[in-house]
Amino acid sequence: MQLRNAIHCLDCLQGLKKIPTGQVDLIVTDPPFNIGYEYDEYDDRRTKADYLAWCERWLGECVRVLSDQGSFYLAIGDEYVAELKIRLDELGLTLRNWIVWHYTFGVNCTKKFNRSHAHILYYVANPEAFTFNADAIRVPSARQTTYADKRANPRGKLPDDTWVLRPQEDDRFFQEDSDTWYVPRVCGTFKERTEHPCQMPQALLERIIRVSSHAGDLVFDPFAGSGTTLAAAKRLARDYLGFELSAEYTRSIQERLERVVPVEEETVKRRSKRDRSVV
Numbered sequence: 001m002q003l004r005n006a007i008h009c010l011d012c013l014q015g016l017k018k019i020p021t022g023q024v025d026l027i028v029t030d031p032p033f034n035i036g037y038e039y040d041e042y043d044d045r046r047t048k049a050d051y052l053a054w055c056e057r058w059l060g061e062c063v064r065v066l067s068d069q070g071s072f073y074l075a076i077g078d079e080y081v082a083e084l085k086i087r088l089d090e091l092g093l094t095l096r097n098w099i100v101w102h103y104t105f106g107v108n109c110t111k112k113f114n115r116s117h118a119h120i121l122y123y124v125a126n127p128e129a130f131t132f133n134a135d136a137i138r139v140p141s142a143r144q145t146t147y148a149d150k151r152a153n154p155r156g157k158l159p160d161d162t163w164v165l166r167p168q169e170d171d172r173f174f175q176e177d178s179d180t181w182y183v184p185r186v187c188g189t190f191k192e193r194t195e196h197p198c199q200m201p202q203a204l205l206e207r208i209i210r211v212s213s214h215a216g217d218l219v220f221d222p223f224a225g226s227g228t229t230l231a232a233a234k235r236l237a238r239d240y241l242g243f244e245l246s247a248e249y250t251r252s253i254q255e256r257l258e259r260v261v262p263v264e265e266e267t268v269k270r271r272s273k274r275d276r277s278v279v
Contacts, residue, residue, distance in 0.1 A: 004218060004239040007257065009229060009250040012222035015243040018062035024065045024241070025131070025217035026230045028208055030200050031055070041246040051081055058222060059084070063091045065220070069130050071122045071212040073198065075101070081119045085203040093123035096130075100162045101204070120163075131217075134158055136210040163204070205232035213238055227253030232262045 001008065001020045008015055034051040037044045046054070059204040066072060072093060076084055089095070108114060125131040138156035205228050213219055215237040221229035224242030226249070233240035236256060244250045 003241055005234070005241075007224055007227065007240075007242045007244060007247070007250055007253045010243045011242045011245055012058050013061065016058065016065060016222060019065040019220075021064050022067050023218065024062075024220040025067050025070050026209065026213040026219045026238075027062050027066060027070070027072045027217065027221070028205060029062075029073070029221045029223050030225065030229075031058075031223045033077040033079065035077060035079060039246065042246055051080070052087075055080070055084060056087055060086055060091060062222060063088075063093060063125075066125050068126055069128055070125045071096075072119045072121075072125075072164075073208050073212070074123070076119050076121070078115075078119070081121070084117050085121055088121065093125060094127040095121065095123055096127075097122040097161045102162060102164050127266055129200050131212050131214060133211050133214070136208055173248055200226075200228050202228050202232050202235075205229050206236060209236050209238060224253055225249065227256045231256055231260050235263050237264065 001015075003019065003023065032039070032042055032044045034044055034046055034048075062072065072088075074084065074088070085098075097120075099122060100117050101120055102117045106162065135155065137159060139159055141152055141157040199205035209219060209229075209232050213233075216239060218239045218241060219229065220240070221242045224230060224244040225242075227242065230240040231240045242253065244253060247269070
């Protein structure tokens with residue numbers, strides 16, 4: 001099985017068994033939440049016991065294939081975040097951050113408060129040695145922008161662990177003068193939207209990949225879904241690997257990947273276009 005720069009139409013448990021131990025540098029995944037999403041192949045209405053037993057199997061395989069200095073980001077909802085954290089702790093990974101991803105364009109509820117967040121658990125295999133490219137995501141701090149405090153680090157600060165996603169903000173995202181993550185939830189009218197029912201914003205995945213991997217590292221998503229993790233990895237010159245149960249979604253992912261332009265090529269094209277406009 002091709003392990004780099006590939007998407008395979010496979011059940012993740014079958015695919016994971018084909019990956020040698022310690023081969024993956026970064027795992028980023030948004031698995032089924034078991035809350036009744038309508039997928040074309042997967043049944044998202046398991047019993048709690050069945051769902052957690054299944055999660056234990058694929059989480060265990062993910063930890064096995066993760067490199068000694070690898071990182072693992074798991075996006076999950078309220079219903080099972082506590083149970084999956086306990087299982088990841090038991091598997092020997094170390095929690096670095098429990099990130100709250102807040103968005104303001106969530107599902108409208110009628111008998112409870114509207115849901116406007118998800119959780120992203122950030123783990124590492126080795127707490128003494130892991131990739132964290134701090135300078136790739138630094139932003140100016142309030143000490144610099146507001147208080148003119150000479151004690152401020154001139155390189156800026158790391159973003160907070162609450163990521164605020166607001167659809168009314170500029171769609172360029174991650175402005176240099178902001179420490180919040182302005183990325184809208186991917187709604188049905190957005191150009192980025194695919195046919196997959198559950199899709200994370202590519203800008204969010206790109207920041208994770210920038211900070212926790214290097215060019216040429218292998219980024220893996222066992223639940224490729226809409227292909228966003230793989231597309232972000234390719235754009236940032238990382239190698240990628242994904243599994244997807246649905247043949248239809250797999251075809252869509254492959255088509256999406258073929259359209260991705262690596263960031264260096266994209267920069268050259270923008271400069272060329274700008275130069276032509278000046279002339």
